[in-house]
Amino acid sequence: MKEGVSIELTVRQTEIIELVAKFAPITGERIAELLGVSRPTIRSDLAVLVMLRHIDAKPKVGYFLGTAEQEVQSPYKAIETLKVKDVMSIPVVMRETGTVSDAIVTLFLENVGSLLIVNQEGALVGIVSRKDLLKVSLGQTATSAMPVSMVMTRHPNLFTVGPEDSVLEAARKLIHHEVDTLPVVTSVPGQEHNEVAGRITKTTMTKLLLDVALGT
Secondary structure (H helix, E strand, O other): OOOOOOOOOOHHHHHHHHHHHHHOOEOHHHHHHHHOOOHHHHHHHHHHHHHOOOEEEEOOOEEEEOHHHHHHHOHHHHHHHOEHHHHOEOOOEEEOOOEHHHHHHHHHHHOOOEEEEEOOOOEEEEEEEHHHHHHHHOOOHHHHHOEHHHOOEOOOOOOOEOOOOEHHHHHHHHHHOOOOEEEEEEEOOOOOOEEEEEEEEHHHHHHHHHHHHHOO
16 A cells, blocks of 8 residues: 555444454454444455454453554644644733843743833833842842843744744754743734734643643
8 A cells, every 4th residue: 555545434344443452452253343343344354454463462351442543542642733822822012121130020920931012112122030130139239220132032033923833843942952941923914023922831832741741
Protein backbone atom coordinates (compact mmCIF):
# COMPACT_ATOMS: atom_id res chain seq x y z
CA MET A 1 0.00 0.00 0.00
CA LYS A 2 1.40 3.37 -0.96
CA GLU A 3 2.22 5.80 1.85
CA GLY A 4 -0.37 8.55 2.20
CA VAL A 5 -3.24 6.45 0.77
CA SER A 6 -6.06 6.13 3.32
CA ILE A 7 -8.66 3.38 3.37
CA GLU A 8 -12.09 4.14 4.79
CA LEU A 9 -13.07 1.59 7.40
CA THR A 10 -16.44 -0.10 7.47
CA VAL A 11 -18.82 0.25 10.40
CA ARG A 12 -17.98 -3.25 11.58
CA GLN A 13 -14.25 -2.62 11.37
CA THR A 14 -14.67 0.53 13.46
CA GLU A 15 -16.68 -1.47 16.00
CA ILE A 16 -13.90 -4.06 16.15
CA ILE A 17 -11.33 -1.35 16.91
CA GLU A 18 -13.55 0.01 19.69
CA LEU A 19 -13.90 -3.47 21.21
CA VAL A 20 -10.17 -4.07 21.05
CA ALA A 21 -9.49 -0.67 22.66
CA LYS A 22 -11.91 -1.51 25.49
CA PHE A 23 -11.14 -5.16 26.16
CA ALA A 24 -7.60 -5.81 24.88
CA PRO A 25 -6.20 -8.36 24.82
CA ILE A 26 -9.28 -9.97 23.35
CA THR A 27 -9.67 -13.08 21.20
CA GLY A 28 -11.26 -13.19 17.78
CA GLU A 29 -13.95 -15.48 19.13
CA ARG A 30 -14.84 -12.97 21.85
CA ILE A 31 -14.97 -10.13 19.32
CA ALA A 32 -17.31 -12.13 17.11
CA GLU A 33 -19.49 -12.99 20.11
CA LEU A 34 -19.80 -9.33 21.14
CA LEU A 35 -20.69 -8.38 17.57
CA GLY A 36 -23.24 -11.16 17.33
CA VAL A 37 -21.61 -12.82 14.32
CA SER A 38 -19.53 -15.92 13.64
CA ARG A 39 -15.72 -15.94 13.80
CA PRO A 40 -15.33 -16.62 10.04
CA THR A 41 -17.53 -13.58 9.29
CA ILE A 42 -14.97 -11.16 10.73
CA ARG A 43 -11.84 -13.00 9.59
CA SER A 44 -11.29 -10.67 6.63
CA ASP A 45 -12.02 -7.59 8.77
CA LEU A 46 -9.41 -8.64 11.30
CA ALA A 47 -6.88 -9.27 8.55
CA VAL A 48 -7.44 -5.79 7.05
CA LEU A 49 -7.15 -4.09 10.42
CA VAL A 50 -3.94 -5.94 11.21
CA MET A 51 -2.51 -5.03 7.79
CA LEU A 52 -3.36 -1.37 8.37
CA ARG A 53 -1.83 -1.55 11.87
CA HIS A 54 -5.05 -0.53 13.56
CA ILE A 55 -4.83 -3.72 15.61
CA ASP A 56 -2.18 -6.32 16.21
CA ALA A 57 -2.30 -9.92 17.36
CA LYS A 58 -0.27 -12.25 19.50
CA PRO A 59 -0.74 -16.03 19.25
CA LYS A 60 -2.62 -17.48 22.23
CA VAL A 61 -3.06 -13.96 23.65
CA GLY A 62 -5.43 -12.11 21.37
CA TYR A 63 -5.82 -8.76 19.66
CA PHE A 64 -4.71 -5.35 20.95
CA LEU A 65 -4.38 -1.88 19.47
CA GLY A 66 -1.78 -1.47 16.74
CA THR A 67 0.68 1.37 16.40
CA ALA A 68 -1.46 3.36 13.94
CA GLU A 69 -4.47 3.37 16.26
CA GLN A 70 -2.35 4.16 19.31
CA GLU A 71 -1.06 7.26 17.52
CA VAL A 72 -4.60 8.34 16.63
CA GLN A 73 -5.91 7.77 20.16
CA SER A 74 -2.94 9.34 21.94
CA PRO A 75 -4.14 12.30 24.04
CA TYR A 76 -1.04 14.25 23.01
CA LYS A 77 -2.36 14.38 19.43
CA ALA A 78 -4.84 16.97 20.69
CA ILE A 79 -2.02 19.42 21.34
CA GLU A 80 -1.30 19.59 17.62
CA THR A 81 -4.70 21.19 16.99
CA LEU A 82 -4.62 23.67 19.87
CA LYS A 83 -4.13 27.35 19.17
CA VAL A 84 -2.53 29.95 21.39
CA LYS A 85 -5.93 31.56 22.04
CA ASP A 86 -7.11 28.27 23.58
CA VAL A 87 -4.51 28.30 26.37
CA MET A 88 -3.25 31.87 26.76
CA SER A 89 -3.51 33.69 30.10
CA ILE A 90 -4.73 37.19 30.88
CA PRO A 91 -1.88 39.65 30.26
CA VAL A 92 -0.40 41.66 33.11
CA VAL A 93 0.55 45.01 31.62
CA MET A 94 2.24 48.17 32.80
CA ARG A 95 2.82 51.58 31.24
CA GLU A 96 6.35 52.36 30.08
CA THR A 97 6.29 55.46 32.29
CA GLY A 98 6.12 53.31 35.43
CA THR A 99 9.17 52.89 37.62
CA VAL A 100 11.31 49.89 38.47
CA SER A 101 9.82 50.02 41.96
CA ASP A 102 6.29 49.92 40.50
CA ALA A 103 7.26 46.94 38.37
CA ILE A 104 8.64 44.98 41.33
CA VAL A 105 5.51 45.60 43.38
CA THR A 106 3.28 44.58 40.46
CA LEU A 107 5.24 41.35 39.92
CA PHE A 108 4.70 40.31 43.54
CA LEU A 109 1.06 41.39 43.69
CA GLU A 110 0.16 39.60 40.45
CA ASN A 111 2.45 36.62 41.13
CA VAL A 112 3.86 36.57 37.61
CA GLY A 113 7.35 36.29 36.19
CA SER A 114 7.14 39.04 33.58
CA LEU A 115 5.26 42.24 32.84
CA LEU A 116 4.21 43.36 29.38
CA ILE A 117 5.04 47.02 28.86
CA VAL A 118 2.76 49.22 26.75
CA ASN A 119 2.78 52.87 25.69
CA GLN A 120 -0.03 55.37 26.17
CA GLU A 121 -1.81 54.01 23.06
CA GLY A 122 -1.80 50.52 24.55
CA ALA A 123 0.72 49.22 22.03
CA LEU A 124 3.25 46.63 23.16
CA VAL A 125 6.71 48.19 23.41
CA GLY A 126 8.59 45.75 25.63
CA ILE A 127 8.69 43.12 28.35
CA VAL A 128 10.43 43.12 31.71
CA SER A 129 11.16 39.96 33.68
CA ARG A 130 11.90 39.21 37.29
CA LYS A 131 15.51 38.61 36.28
CA ASP A 132 15.74 42.04 34.58
CA LEU A 133 14.50 43.80 37.70
CA LEU A 134 16.71 41.81 40.03
CA LYS A 135 19.75 42.56 37.93
CA VAL A 136 19.17 46.33 37.88
CA SER A 137 18.05 46.75 41.49
CA LEU A 138 20.40 44.44 43.37
CA GLY A 139 22.55 46.68 45.55
CA GLN A 140 21.38 49.77 43.68
CA THR A 141 18.73 51.52 45.78
CA ALA A 142 18.74 54.57 43.52
CA THR A 143 17.38 52.54 40.60
CA SER A 144 13.94 52.14 42.16
CA ALA A 145 12.80 55.44 40.62
CA MET A 146 14.23 54.56 37.20
CA PRO A 147 11.63 54.25 34.38
CA VAL A 148 10.93 50.62 33.59
CA SER A 149 11.44 51.46 29.90
CA MET A 150 15.16 51.71 30.61
CA VAL A 151 15.47 48.09 31.71
CA MET A 152 12.83 46.33 29.60
CA THR A 153 13.56 44.12 26.61
CA ARG A 154 12.39 45.68 23.35
CA HIS A 155 12.57 44.99 19.62
CA PRO A 156 14.37 43.22 17.99
CA ASN A 157 14.72 40.97 21.06
CA LEU A 158 11.00 40.99 21.82
CA PHE A 159 9.36 37.79 20.58
CA THR A 160 5.59 37.41 20.24
CA VAL A 161 2.89 35.06 18.98
CA GLY A 162 -0.62 35.59 17.64
CA PRO A 163 -3.88 34.11 18.98
CA GLU A 164 -4.24 31.94 15.86
CA ASP A 165 -0.70 30.54 16.05
CA SER A 166 -0.37 26.92 17.10
CA VAL A 167 0.61 25.99 20.63
CA LEU A 168 3.50 24.00 19.16
CA GLU A 169 4.83 27.15 17.45
CA ALA A 170 4.64 29.01 20.76
CA ALA A 171 6.53 26.20 22.49
CA ARG A 172 9.18 26.29 19.76
CA LYS A 173 9.68 30.02 20.26
CA LEU A 174 9.90 29.70 24.04
CA ILE A 175 12.63 27.09 23.73
CA HIS A 176 14.48 28.54 20.73
CA HIS A 177 14.69 32.08 22.12
CA GLU A 178 15.19 30.88 25.72
CA VAL A 179 12.45 33.11 27.16
CA ASP A 180 9.89 32.46 29.88
CA THR A 181 7.00 34.50 28.44
CA LEU A 182 5.62 35.30 25.00
CA PRO A 183 3.20 38.22 24.62
CA VAL A 184 0.17 37.34 22.52
CA VAL A 185 -0.57 40.27 20.22
CA THR A 186 -3.19 41.21 17.66
CA SER A 187 -2.80 43.72 14.86
CA VAL A 188 -4.98 46.83 14.89
CA PRO A 189 -6.63 47.65 11.54
CA GLY A 190 -5.24 50.88 10.15
CA GLN A 191 -2.54 51.03 12.81
CA GLU A 192 1.11 49.99 12.75
CA HIS A 193 1.23 48.82 16.37
CA ASN A 194 0.06 45.60 18.01
CA GLU A 195 -2.23 45.35 21.02
CA VAL A 196 -1.70 42.85 23.81
CA ALA A 197 -4.29 40.07 23.87
CA GLY A 198 -2.71 37.67 26.34
CA ARG A 199 0.44 35.87 27.34
CA ILE A 200 1.76 32.35 27.08
CA THR A 201 4.47 31.05 29.38
CA LYS A 202 6.52 27.98 30.19
CA THR A 203 4.12 27.45 33.09
CA THR A 204 1.25 27.47 30.56
CA MET A 205 2.97 24.69 28.63
CA THR A 206 3.70 22.63 31.73
CA LYS A 207 0.08 22.86 32.89
CA LEU A 208 -1.13 21.92 29.41
CA LEU A 209 1.03 18.79 29.34
CA LEU A 210 -0.15 17.83 32.82
CA ASP A 211 -3.82 18.32 31.90
CA VAL A 212 -3.41 16.18 28.79
CA ALA A 213 -1.54 13.46 30.66
CA LEU A 214 -4.22 13.33 33.38
CA GLY A 215 -7.06 13.63 30.89
CA THR A 216 -8.49 16.74 32.56
